[in-house]
Amino acid sequence: MARKRPDEAGVVSQVKNPKLVRTRRRQIVDAAVRLFIEKGFHKTPTRQIAEAVGFSIGSLYEYVSSKDDVLYLVCDAIHDEIEKGIHSAMSAKKTGLDGLEAVIGIYIRVCDTMADHLQLIYQETKSLPKKWRSHVLENEVRITGIFVELIENAVEKGTLATMERSSIELMAHNIMVTGHMWAFRRWFLKGRYTLDGYIAFQTRFILAAAKEGRKSQVIGQR
Template structure:
């Protein structure tokens, strides 16, 4: 058996060819996303994942060490696709308040496209080991920082009133939740609102809060490490 080595994501592999590892893991992720959305993580046996990719169980475990690794790679790939979609579609030439407004619309549209994937992350992240769960939460914060930067840019340019850093962060997290809301509550919202109508309403809501200087100053709360040890406080399951 070849000696295991860590790859860039921290998931170990017995295979030494990085390009082959990337290709095979992409296949594993694509198959697993479909299965996890359809059946759920716990009801999908590792054998079924291997069959969907066209691997034997032994071949599958050359690229991952456990089913936990597979779930982490799925969550990481989903976050990467969301982040890439936001960066790709944001109009770079727009600055200040216009740039923030454009970013909100782009983000909610990405959430609409990836609604099933977002729901998968929120339903199954609690099943991850503490190490991988912390990584997933760090990815959430990284995406949130896209909006932190947009808000700070608008403040620096004078198109938004100055606000405390805690207010900037809370406003950015509110934008994230509004995007998730469209994905999680679609069973209700899509029967009553168009996507563009939802974007227009929520953008007005966010910009009104931003013009008032954001949210109230917040006291210290638990950090990512504390949340990682208490996943029930972070995740909500759609009824």
Template structure:
């Protein structure tokens, strides 16, 4: 039998109030991100995380069991924020090119707000236990999957020339990576583009790709 991948709810807590757990864990996440970036995951101690979050070390362990739990919570916070943003954008925009444009915009804005968190995922995900790491990768694929669904709907409805399954999947992954690119190359990009400029240019680029035929795309690969 395949072992079930753990979820954020599986992180042990001694606190029974779920709203309080969510608030306190968000404080822990925000404090830990800066420490992990400045010192590195392995050199940061749980006591330092507790101090930065305004907790005693004992209080910290009421909400998490280990430093690895905190790192996983950082990853989960990003994915949860992205999913909320994409669902909200999809509800606002409806269908077609407007839906895709609105979703790209919302996704890039989340990447902008959570740039430090995204950098941390790239730097430290390998420090997670295997099952946590697998769950992070599943969540990443889930984000790309939302874009796959919208692109497939556009192809089916005639809002763009038909693209085959592989081309749609590749475009969806391009979108997710372009959002991450703002985070890990902002040291350069932010000097030359505002986030609004970046969103517009990349959206035009993505929509340009998505309106080409599969034959055009594959002939240039």
């Protein structure tokens, strides 16, 4: 048997072609999401995931070592797509408030595209081994940190009011949750709002106080 090697996600693979590994794992992730949502993580046999992708069970195990790996890759996929979208928006060279607004819009659009994956993260992260749960939480914190930096940039440019660090962090977490809300409550929201309308409203809502020049404070801060 070929010696397994770790890839950038920390999941080992017997296949040496990184491009092929990424392609096959995305197929595995998309098939697994549908099955996990329909049947639940624990009630979905690994063999059924392989069949849904069109693999033999042996072929599946060339790209992952366990069903836990598959669930982690689902989580990793949503974070990867979010970061790609954010960095794509940031490459437009917009700064200050314009840059922040552009990234919020892209972020919510990615959450819409990956809504099933995102919902699954929250339903099944508890099923992951401790090391994978830690990675998932680290990814969440890292992405939130990108929003913190963008808000700080807008404050430095004078397009947002001066805020304490705790308030900046809370605003960044609010942005993250706003994207999640579109994914989790789409059963209600999509019947009443377009995606563009939702993005426009939530962006105005999040930034309204700062645009008006009010200094945000976290009440009850410790």
